[in-house]
Amino acid sequence: MSAAAPDVARLKALVGEAALAYVPPGSVVGVGTGSTVNAFIDALARAKHVIAGAVSSSQASSERLRGHGIPVIDANDVETLQVYIDGADEIDASGCMIKGGGAALTREKIVADLAQRFVCIADGSKLVDVLGRFPLPVEVIPMAAAQVARRFVALGGRPALRAGVVTDNGGQILDVHGLAITDPAALEAEINQWPGVVSVGIFARNRANVCLLGTAAGVRTLTFTPDAAQAGVEVA
Numbered sequence: 081m082s083a084a085a086p087d088v089a090r091l092k093a094l095v096g097e098a099a100l101a102y103v104p105p106g107s108v109v110g111v112g113t114g115s116t117v118n119a120f121i122d123a124l125a126r127a128k129h130v131i132a133g134a135v136s137s138s139q140a141s142s143e144r145l146r147g148h149g150i151p152v153i154d155a156n157d158v159e160t161l162q163v164y165i166d167g168a169d170e171i172d173a174s175g176c177m178i179k180g181g182g183a184a185l186t187r188e189k190i191v192a193d194l195a196q197r198f199v200c201i202a203d204g205s206k207l208v209d210v211l212g213r214f215p216l217p218v219e220v221i222p223m224a225a226a227q228v229a230r231r232f233v234a235l236g237g238r239p240a241l242r243a244g245v246v247t248d249n250g251g252q253i254l255d256v257h258g259l260a261i262t263d264p265a266a267l268e269a270e271i272n273q274w275p276g277v278v279s280v281g282i283f284a285r286n287r288a289n290v291c292l293l294g295t296a297a298g299v300r301t302l303t304f305t306p307d308a309a310q311a312g313v314e315v316a
């Protein structure tokens with residue numbers, strides 16, 4: 081690594097720590113998946129006595145939470161969560177995201193959908209103008225993988241099966257290269273209609289309300305208006 085290269089692990093630790101300010105005392109916290117979330121879980125461990133527990137989006141996060149002595153609560157046992165904290169592979173200026181680089185997109189969307197507020201934590205490189213440079217992850221029922229892949233080819237995408245990966249739900253992941261996602265909500269709704277798709281890694285309906293971006297200058301906070309067509313508003 082050159083001296084000028086950003087220390088991404090440090091940026092992830094920074095936003096993981098900053099996300100603690102969004103955790104209401106006494107609450108059950110929705111917890112995502114990935115290396116940035118791991119930094120959040122490690123920070124949360126120090127606050128574990130002021131929360132009631134966590135609903136987790138993956139076996140990996142559940143193991144890490146339990147390892148810190150944080151109770152993991154079944155998603156079926158909560159009606160709503162005040163906050164969900166998760167990372168992203170890309171986020172745009174309206175808070176729409178690509179997620180699923182860690183293959184946990186389906187459970188992430190389920191837990192996000194329980195939450196009143198989605199706080200995205202990411203290093204600054206994840207902020208993009210248009211989603212799609214990161215290959216779009218799509219979880220599929222294995223018998224539909226080829227059929228769904230053909231639909232993506234018809235859209236101009238280049239789908240690739242993620243070799244050797246089986247999700248926590250027994251699904252497979254297609255990573256779709258070459259899509260410029262100019263209307264995330266419309267594409268998410270369209271792909272959700274395709275038989276065999278378990279979930280698509282476009283988070284437009286469940287987009288972020290707040291994003292904490294780790295930068296060399298510190299944590300940059302973006303808040304997003306309810307109208308996805310408008311740009312995020314930087315408040316700090």
Ligand SMILES: O=C(CO)[C@H](O)[C@H](O)COP(=O)(O)O
Nearest residue numbers: 114115116167180181182184
């Ligand atoms: O969607 C995800 C996992 O399915 C992650 O949030 C996303 O891949 C970001 O991961 P990281 O924090 O390791 O960069």
